[in-house]
Amino acid sequence: MKIGITCYPTxxxxxxxxxxxxxxxxxxxxxxxxxxxxxxxxxNQYIENIFFHEVExxxxxxFEFSLYSLALTSKMVEVAxxxxxDLLHVHYAIPHATSAYLAMEILKEERDLKxxxxxxxxxxxxxxxxxxxxxxxxxxxxxxxxVTAVSRFLKEKTLTNYSIEKEIEVIPNFVDTNLFSxxxxxxxxxxxxxxxxxxxxxxxxxxxxxxxxxxxxxxxxVNKEIPSKLLLVGDGPDRSECERLCRELxxxxxxxxxxxxxxxxEILNAxxxxxxxxxxxxxxxxxxxxxxxGLPVISSSVGGLPELVKHNECxxxxxxxxxxxxxxxxxxxxxNEKKYEIFSSNARKRxxxxxxxSKVVPQYENFYQEIL
Ligand code: GMT
Numbered sequence: 452m453k454i455g456i457t458c459y460p461t462x463x464x465x466x467x468x469x470x471x472x473x474x475x476x477x478x479x480x481x482x483x484x485x486x487x488x489x490x491x492x493x494x495n496q497y498i499e500n501i502f503f504h505e506v507e508x509x510x511x512x513x514f515e516f517s518l519y520s521l522a523l524t525s526k527m528v529e530v531a532x533x534x535x536x537d538l539l540h541v542h543y544a545i546p547h548a549t550s551a552y553l554a555m556e557i558l559k560e561e562r563d564l565k566x567x568x569x570x571x572x573x574x575x576x577x578x579x580x581x582x583x584x585x586x587x588x589x590x591x592x593x594x595x596x597x598v599t600a601v602s603r604f605l606k607e608k609t610l611t612n613y614s615i616e617k618e619i620e621v622i623p624n625f626v627d628t629n630l631f632s633x634x635x636x637x638x639x640x641x642x643x644x645x646x647x648x649x650x651x652x653x654x655x656x657x658x659x660x661x662x663x664x665x666x667x668x669x670x671x672x673v674n675k676e677i678p679s680k681l682l683l684v685g686d687g688p689d690r691s692e693c694e695r696l697c698r699e700l701x702x703x704x705x706x707x708x709x710x711x712x713x714x715x716x717e718i719l720n721a722x723x724x725x726x727x728x729x730x731x732x733x734x735x736x737x738x739x740x741x742x743x744x745g746l747p748v749i750s751s752s753v754g755g756l757p758e759l760v761k762h763n764e765c766x767x768x769x770x771x772x773x774x775x776x777x778x779x780x781x782x783x784x785x786x787n788e789k790k791y792e793i794f795s796s797n798a799r800k801r802x803x804x805x806x807x808x809s810k811v812v813p814q815y816e817n818f819y820q821e822i823l
Contacts, residue, residue: 452819453482453535455527457551458542460491462656462685462711464736465571468601468624469542470494475812477501484530486539488519504530520546527554531564537823538565538596540815544574545584548591555594565822568595569622572733573660575600575609576754589613597822599815601734602755608733620818623758624736625811628803631743633795636721643707643721648678649785652722652746654715654737655729657687662751664689665728665774667696667706669749672778674705677785681706684718719744723791724781730771732756742766743802747794749780759806765798 454476458469470491473483477500485491486504494503506526508519527539527550539554541547548568555564568591573579579588592598592615599622600606606619644650651670655661663683670681683693683706690708697706712718719725725741727750734755738748742759748766750756751773760766767780784791804810 452476452537452823453484454819455484455486455530455534455536455539456542457486457523457527457539457547458491460485460487460489462492464624464734465543465569466491467493467736468569468571469540471625471627471808472540472812472815473501474498475808476816479812479816482534484534484536486523486526486530488523502534520550521553523547523550524553524557527551528557531558531562536564538567538819540567540569540819542569543571544568544588544591545578546587548595549587552591552594565596566594567597567599567819567822568592570598570600570605570609570619570733572601572605572754573731575605575612576731576733577660580612585613589615593617597818599818602758604755604758605733620814622814622818623755623806623811624734624739625806625808626736626739626743626802628743628799628807631716631719631740631802633745633799634716634720636717639717639721643682644680646678648680649673649724650680650682650722651724651726651781652682652684652718652741653726654684654718654741655687655727656685657689657693659689660730660732661687661689662728662730662771663693664696665772665777666726667693667700667702668774669726669728669777669781670706671700671702672774673781673785674702676782679705679785682709682718682722683707684709684712684715686710715740716744719746722746724749724784725766726777726781727751727756728771728774728777729753729756735759738766739802739806742798743806745795745799747784747791747798749777759801761797761801765794765801 769776
């Protein structure tokens with residue numbers, strides 16, 4: 452197949468899934484054309500069958516606001532027409548599904564371009580619900596030939612919040628379990644935890660929805676009981692506030708803000724427990740990557756997280772904001788070696804058996820076939 456993929460190319464779960472999907476489809480012999488405003492950040496090596504088309508937005512005195520969605524539409528039309536695309540797969544509904552719909556309409560006299568939209572999270576649960584987007588999101592979803600959601604939770608939310616009656620296929624997030632696999636990270640450990648302290652880790656884009664402050668408060672309680680360190684990976688709007696909280700709690704020596712990092716596997720392999728106390732999480736790709744490295748996960752019981760983290764098997768889930776309980780769960784695992792080993796191997800097993808790329812990518816391929 453000849454497939455166009457549009458996604459947000461910067462840090463973020465939807466961009467990661469879109470990019471890894473494109474790479475895997477190319478390795479399986481399909482021709483993949485990425486269409487976005489920048490090269491997706493995980494597209495950092497040459498792969499045959501992958502092409503990148505940059506969307507350029509021009510500035511003009513009359514255009515006070517960028518007209519990216521329209522420039523994207525024109526690029527989609529151009530690529531679909533001259534590269535003979537069979538379908539466009541857009542990730543994150545706003546504005547990608549709308550741009551794709553317009554491209555399809557422009558081309559309809561000359562080609563039957565199919566559109567697949569994958570809903571990822573806040574496009575449905577947060578931003579999409581704003582009055583300035585809601586009718587457009589509903590319309591664009593209804594006009595897509597195929598729609599997928601990354602969890603059963605997100606599918607239900609879409610159907611109820613937007614009064615949509617369309618079929619939505621649930622295709623979960625996936626991970627390369629060969630790449631994200633348990634391993635030694637001795638040198639990194641020695642530097643971060645020279646006295647053998649336990650290491651808790653959190654990766655996110657530091658938006659309010661991630662409740663990174665809760666992560667720090669959970670760690671404070673753990674740290675009072677056992678020697679430990681907290682690694683915070685990523686960056687975003689809440690980072691300064693989190694750094695302030697660490698100063699206020701006197702945790703600056705124990706909490707390391709690593710910022711955006713590429714060496715995620717090494718960091719996860721140096722760590723013992725992954726914390727994700729989010730306010731809303733449609734799937735939780737970061738937690739899956741940690742599980743794939745054998746890390747038990749402690750999460751809130753929101754969104755798609757309970758579909759990923761089996762409570763009391765490969766981690767624990769608790770009510771949003773229940774810092775005491777999450778800290779208790781972390782201490783339970785960190786002070787009980789046997790229990791920790793069982794949870795760690797359950798986490799790895801769950802990732803390999805249910806969410807490896809070899810299990811999930813064919814689901815997208817089959818879905819494309821159905822749509823075509
Ligand atoms: O929806 C967002 O906040 C952004 C989106 C992204 O692009 O990073 O994240 C969502 O998509 C991921 C990949 O499908 C999911 O694993 C995340 O759970 C989801 N984030 C939220 O729902 C907050």
